[in-house]
Amino acid sequence: MSPSRTMSQAGADLNQAIGRGDRWLILINADPDALASAMALRRIMAYRAETVGIAHVNEVKRPDNLAMMRFLRIPSVPFEPGLCAAYNRFAMVDSQPHHHPAFAGRHYSIVIDHHPVLPEQPCKAEYCDIRPDYGSVSSIMAEYLRGLRIRPGKLLATALVYGIKTDTQSFERHFIEADVRAFSALTKHADMVLVRKIISSEYHRRWLKFFSKAFRKMRFVGVRGLFVYMDVLESPDILVMLADFFTRVHGLSWNMLAAVVKGMVVVVFRGDGIGRNMGHMAAKLFGDIGSAGGHRGAARAEIPLEKLGGKPVEEFLYKRLTGHRLPTKEQCPVEFPAAPHAPRTARAAAGQQKSALAK
Numbered sequence: 001m002s003p004s005r006t007m008s009q010a011g012a013d014l015n016q017a018i019g020r021g022d023r024w025l026i027l028i029n030a031d032p033d034a035l036a037s038a039m040a041l042r043r044i045m046a047y048r049a050e051t052v053g054i055a056h057v058n059e060v061k062r063p064d065n066l067a068m069m070r071f072l073r074i075p076s077v078p079f080e081p082g083l084c085a086a087y088n089r090f091a092m093v094d095s096q097p098h099h100h101p102a103f104a105g106r107h108y109s110i111v112i113d114h115h116p117v118l119p120e121q122p123c124k125a126e127y128c129d130i131r132p133d134y135g136s137v138s139s140i141m142a143e144y145l146r147g148l149r150i151r152p153g154k155l156l157a158t159a160l161v162y163g164i165k166t167d168t169q170s171f172e173r174h175f176i177e178a179d180v181r182a183f184s185a186l187t188k189h190a191d192m193v194l195v196r197k198i199i200s201s202e203y204h205r206r207w208l209k210f211f212s213k214a215f216r217k218m219r220f221v222g223v224r225g226l227f228v229y230m231d232v233l234e235s236p237d238i239l240v241m242l243a244d245f246f247t248r249v250h251g252l253s254w255n256m257l258a259a260v261v262k263g264m265v266v267v268v269f270r271g272d273g274i275g276r277n278m279g280h281m282a283a284k285l286f287g288d289i290g291s292a293g294g295h296r297g298a299a300r301a302e303i304p305l306e307k308l309g310g311k312p313v314e315e316f317l318y319k320r321l322t323g324h325r326l327p328t329k330e331q332c333p334v335e336f337p338a339a340p341h342a343p344r345t346a347r348a349a350a351g352q353q354k355s356a357l358a359k
């Protein structure tokens with residue numbers, strides 16, 4: 001059987017499972033692949049179903065995911081059990097019913113996924129298509145669209161492109177040829193300007209104040225290291241976001257960012273995966289007083305605040321990291337000298353200001 005014959009057969013089988021006149025709710029754990037796949041299934045269902053809703057069981061927080069929902073007009077709503085009354089059938093993409101507690105308590109007629117199937121959790125759906133070799137469910141959905149001869153519109157194609165890109169980390173992580181084929185076919189219909197816009201939505205406006213603080217408090221360690229203590233934070237997510245940002249600076253190969261979060265000293269490590277092993281570093285520095293570990297590129301330590309015996313946190317961490325006392329503000333290696341070159345005259349400065357305004 002030719003691949004396209006298989007694809008159209010799979011499409012026909014899926015249509016069979018969708019039936020006619022039902023009210024479908026597609027449940028997802030929202031990430032780009034799940035959002036795109038839900039949009040594709042909704043498109044396929046649109047011909048036969050009475051209504052199709054999409055609901056996500058997690059809170060969508062990442063700015064790129066929010067940008068994707070907004071720019072690609074994905075109508076997914078936060079899931080709450082009361083929602084189910086309006087639907088008589090349930091489907092799931094990019095997950096299996098045992099993956100999230102909020103998925104429990106109802107029967108799913110359609111499950112399309114690419115996560116491995118656990119022998120103790122067999123898929124009970126009437127229509128079950130799980131392909132663990134695929135890099136993304138978006139690629140599977142693209143095949144269904146092709147088999148059913150549905151040409152994806154611009155927004156759907158863009159969503160699927162972003163779904164594949166995210167799950168395969170732009171083809172740096174696991175993928176198969178089918179992912180490449182789907183990707184290349186979809187880019188003909190997708191809006192790459194929108195893809196770029198979504199990719200570059202990396203930060204929330206409310207995060208900018210943390211950058212400002214991190215830039216003020218950063219201290220270089222050795223030749224290629226960076227240490228930043230962020231005082232008290234509400235969530236370690238901010239540390240992760242900042243640590244990931246600093247990995248993108250040429251000339252830095254590792255960083256260690258810390259803060260007190262809910263009575264715990266949380267330390268996040270990021271490395272380039274080539275030099276120092278962050279997991280070893282975390283364990284060596286803090287393994288004796290807290291939980292510490294990770295892998296080569298990323299690690300974390302959590303130390304109960306009382307283990308510091310009242311010592312100032314920043315000093316304590318710096319001492320453990322470098323063996324030295326925390327330099328005073330004047331000695332802080334990132335404080336730039338006030339006048340790196342010959343001091344400019346007031347007149348020259350004024351002239352420069354004028355020409356800048358004239359531009």
Ligand SMILES: [Mn+2]
Binds near residue numbers: 033034094135167
């Ligand atoms: Mn996925």
